[in-house]
Amino acid sequence: MAIEVPFFGLKRESETLRSELLEGVAAVLDHGQVLQSREVLDFETSIAKMTGRKYATATGSCTDSLYFALLAAGVSRFDEVVVPAFSYIASASCILRIGATPVFVDVDINGNMDANKVSAVLSERTKALIYVHMYGHFDEQNLSLIKAQAEKFEVTIIEDCAQAFGSIGGVSGVPAGSLGSIACISFDPTKVISALGSGGVLLTDDENDAILSKKLRYHGKGPEGKFDLLGFNSQMPTITASALLIKLKYDEKWRVKRQKIAKIYIENLKRFPVRLPEVQKIETHNYHKFVINLDQREEALEWLLSSGIQAMVHYREPLPQHKIFDCCSPKNNEFERAQKLSHTCLSLPCHAFLSELEIDYVIEKMEEFFRL
Numbered sequence: 001m002a003i004e005v006p007f008f009g010l011k012r013e014s015e016t017l018r019s020e021l022l023e024g025v026a027a028v029l030d031h032g033q034v035l036q037s038r039e040v041l042d043f044e045t046s047i048a049k050m051t052g053r054k055y056a057t058a059t060g061s062c063t064d065s066l067y068f069a070l071l072a073a074g075v076s077r078f079d080e081v082v083v084p085a086f087s088y089i090a091s092a093s094c095i096l097r098i099g100a101t102p103v104f105v106d107v108d109i110n111g112n113m114d115a116n117k118v119s120a121v122l123s124e125r126t127k128a129l130i131y132v133h134m135y136g137h138f139d140e141q142n143l144s145l146i147k148a149q150a151e152k153f154e155v156t157i158i159e160d161c162a163q164a165f166g167s168i169g170g171v172s173g174v175p176a177g178s179l180g181s182i183a184c185i186s187f188d189p190t191k192v193i194s195a196l197g198s199g200g201v202l203l204t205d206d207e208n209d210a211i212l213s214k215k216l217r218y219h220g221k222g223p224e225g226k227f228d229l230l231g232f233n234s235q236m237p238t239i240t241a242s243a244l245l246i247k248l249k250y251d252e253k254w255r256v257k258r259q260k261i262a263k264i265y266i267e268n269l270k271r272f273p274v275r276l277p278e279v280q281k282i283e284t285h286n287y288h289k290f291v292i293n294l295d296q297r298e299e300a301l302e303w304l305l306s307s308g309i310q311a312m313v314h315y316r317e318p319l320p321q322h323k324i325f326d327c328c329s330p331k332n333n334e335f336e337r338a339q340k341l342s343h344t345c346l347s348l349p350c351h352a353f354l355s356e357l358e359i360d361y362v363i364e365k366m367e368e369f370f371r372l
């Protein structure tokens with residue numbers, strides 16, 4: 001029997017939370033403070049607490065948060081910013097937006113920046129390093145190694161936690177977003193906690209960075225009401241903050257469910273010639289994405305799609321191959337791992353609203369694929 005297995009659970013999640021979300025929206029309509037409200041402040045307090053950071057600035061997107069993070073790090077034109085060669089475009093486009101130069105580093109087998117390749121690109125010109133927790137995998141040991149190298153050059157570490165909300169370090173158990181000077185999280189509709197639209201946050205322990213990011217998100221306006229620097233308009237609407245406050249309550253439950261699904265996938269797929277996500281403990285990974293690697297990726301993708309399973313590819317090209325980076329990157333045979341991952345990665349549906357039947361169906365279809 002063919003069934004449809006959606007990649008994202010958002011529609012089902014919204015059905016489940018419908019009355020709670022609508023109540024939240026109604027409350028906002030009633031008080032009428034659609035921006036710069038108590039809900040936004042409450043959201044900032046909650047997310048700072050959950051990630052163990054002192055300050056949170058809610059913004060319009062993680063893309064904007066990353067840009068503000070670079071400005072807070074003092075990055076300007078002609079500086080270099082180190083970034084992995086394999087990620088979503090937003091991890092590196094923020095560097096171009098400043099006029100600085102992205103310096104790409106190849107990734108490890110899990111898609112995170114390769115700690116062994118970092119020292120070769122660090123120099124006096126390096127102002128910041130953007131570390132991405134790919135697919136939600138927070139490899140604490142790896143990031144600590146990179147941090148130690150970057151500190152020698154006084155390079156600011158910015159964690160791109162767009163995908164890693166709720167992941168914890170396998171060494172000390174700290175939440176993703178605790179190790180960098182600044183961390184940015186995304187709440188876009190594809191993420192584990194999603195806004196009713198777009199949303200992001202910037203986290204830091206540095207009061208000056210917090211004040212600056214709050215000025216940047218609203219026209220440079222400071223607490224005293226003066227517009228004393230060139231800012232932007234990247235606010236989080238109250239309705240978004242209200243929805244996020246509701247969804248944060250379910251984060252642990254949904255994460256545990258995704259971890260269970262990951263465990264079932266791993267148990268059942270390990271006898272096939274695929275590379276499975278490697279973590280020391282399932283409980284440390286938020287499984288924002290469950291990504292396998294296999295040589296026959298295109299065939300497997302086509303097979304799953306034709307069977308009604310919405311598999312996807314994250315990502316088809318290493319970052320330096322995108323046209324916007326033509327200006328600044330060497331062309332790119334040297335990013336061997338990023339190339340390999342982009343040809344072999346395949347994301348399977350993994351969200352808290354999958355039924356047992358759907359999980360079994362994905363496994364059954366993968367088994368059939370290998371028997372073909």
Ligand SMILES: Cc1ncc(COP(=O)(O)O)c(C=O)c1O
Nearest residue numbers: 061062063088090091162186188
């Ligand atoms: C790794 C990474 N960085 C940054 C972003 C940008 O997030 P947003 O869509 O909230 O701007 C994303 C979103 O897809 C992402 O996956």
